[in-house]
Structures are given as structure tokens and as C-alpha cells.
Amino acid sequence: xxxxxxxxxxxxxxxxxxxxxxxxxxxxxxxxxxxxxxxxxxxxxxxxxxxxxxxxxxxxxxxxxxxxxxxxxxxxxxxxxxxxxxxxxxxxxxxxxxxxxxxxxxxxxxxxxxxxxxxxxxxxxxxxxxxxxxxxxxxxxxxxxxxxxxxxxxxxxxxxxxxxxxxxxxxxxxxxxxxxxxxxxxxxxxxxxxxxxxxxxxxxxxxxxxxxxxxxxxxxxxxxxxxxxxxxxxxxxxxxxxx
Numbered sequence: 001x002x003x004x005x006x007x008x009x010x011x012x013x014x015x016x017x018x019x020x021x022x023x024x025x026x027x028x029x030x031x032x033x034x035x036x037x038x039x040x041x042x043x044x045x046x047x048x049x050x051x052x053x054x055x056x057x058x059x060x061x062x063x064x065x066x067x068x069x070x071x072x073x074x075x076x077x078x079x080x081x082x083x084x085x086x087x088x089x090x091x092x093x094x095x096x097x098x099x100x101x102x103x104x105x106x107x108x109x110x111x112x113x114x115x116x117x118x119x120x121x122x123x124x125x126x127x128x129x130x131x132x133x134x135x136x137x138x139x140x141x142x143x144x145x146x147x148x149x150x151x152x153x154x155x156x157x158x159x160x161x162x163x164x165x166x167x168x169x170x171x172x173x174x175x176x177x178x179x180x181x182x183x184x185x186x187x188x189x190x191x192x193x194x195x196x197x198x199x200x201x202x203x204x205x206x207x208x209x210x211x212x213x214x215x216x217x218x219x220x221x222x223x224x225x226x227x228x229x230x231x232x233x234x235x236x237x238x239x240x241x242x243x
Contacts, residue, residue: 001050002104003031007042009109015045016114016238017104019096019138021066021123022226023048025056029230041234045108049100064088066119066126068154089129097137113175116237118142120226125150128197131178132162135171140237144181144226148193159197166208174209179236181229183220191216211240 001023005015020026027048034041051058069087096117104110117138119127124146131141132155148155165171178201182194198214206212213236220228 001027001048002107003027003034003044003046005043005045005108006035007038009043010111012111014109014111014114015043016116017045017047017101017108017110018116018118018234018237019047019049019100021049021117021119021126022057022062022121023050024053024058026118026120026226026230029227030234033230033234037231037234041238044234044238045104045110047100047104049096060084062122065092066122068129068151071151071154089126092126093130093134093137097134113139114237114240116140116142118144118233119146120144121222122147122150125155128155129158131176132158135162135166135173135176139175140177140179140240142179142181142233142237143194144229144233145183145186145190145222146180146194146197148197149189159200163201163204166205166210172209173205176209177211177237177240178213179233180212180214181225181232182214182216183222183225183228184216184218185221186225187222190222 009015020030030046034044034046051061063084064086065088067086068089115138117127117130124143125148127141127143128146130137166173180194180198182191195214198212201210202212215232217225217228
């Protein structure tokens, strides 16, 4: 699904694009938020990255597409088919980069400096992985309640590699922004790990240009925060000053 821009494009004639992982679950919230706040979001294109189901989540597909391969020689124990097949992160990345984003750019004049990826939970984990491994693909990443615990915190190694490369000048992060969010009523582990990650990245990569912001929404749970955060996300990503 695509929510087309309702207002005129910005002065440069190009529209920002917001890609929503788990689009089945959250597209409605962003559709309504952009419709009701056209002064803020009327120029934005909102793209739902979802699945052919009427359910809010396709747990098998998202578990596969948002996850890394299983550790070599360490297959995860499975009980009654859980966890489902894993390891499709590169296939999803290829779809985003080579199929979906070019198609949106073919349909609309898009601003390459305002390409935004939003993910929640497993999707938030995946969005961080995209930042760490392909920081050139999206200028803004929004990671809401990311599943940082997955596979014994596998993202820590990718985070460390990303920081080393950025500090060595291998990534230009001067236009890059990261918004980390969590709900105040989520598990203490989720809140602590998201807050700690924001602090680490701000301390290590702010001098290299990465703008990192952490926002906690009081009283929101793991399942309410992706919807409750929609307006805050729009305000953050669409009012960012472009360099």
C-alpha cells in the first residue's frame, strides 16, 4: 500500500518517502496521521512493506525476513516449529533496494536525502541492521522497541563493526539520523537496552555526524507503541534539517 502525497512537494520539488516495516499493522496509523496533519506530512509518501494477509502480522514471513542466518554449527533448538525458518535479511534488503525503492522513484519525484525506514520490535532490529550494514541506503532510521536480545544480542558485533568503520571514515554519516523509541510500560530490558544503545551511538558517532535521539513514551506497551508513536515519528523525520 502507498499513501500518496496530499500536498505540494517541498521547495525542491521532491517528496520524502517513509517505508514502514510490518506495514499491515501500522499503515493505518500513519495514513490517518498524515491525512489529519497535512501541514506537517502532506508532502510525504508513506509506503507499507507488508504481506498478502488480513492479519496485522505474518509471523512466519517477518521472522524470516527480519532475521540473520542462524549461527554456523549452532542451529537453534525448535519446539513445535518455533522459531520458524530464519535468515532472510539479505533477501529483504535486495527487495527494498532493487525493487521497491526504484518503483517508488519511478512513480514519484522522491528526495534521495529523505529516505526513511521505520521498524518495530523485530522490524526495529532489522532497521538497525540496515543502518549498521548499509548506512547509505536510508538517511533516517526509526527503530521502535528493537529486539536487541535476539540470538544472544547478535547485533552487538555489527554495531561494533559499524562504529569502527565510521570512526575510520568509511561511512559518511553527516546526513544520517537515528530515532530510537520505547514504551514506558514495556519490559525493563527493552527500555534499558534501547536507551543504552542510544547513549553508546551518540557518544561514539555524534562526532562523525550521526544524530541519535532516544524517546520514551510513558504508559505505552510493546504492542501500543508502534501506533501511538506515529505522529512523533512523522514530526521527527519530516522536520529534520537537511544538509
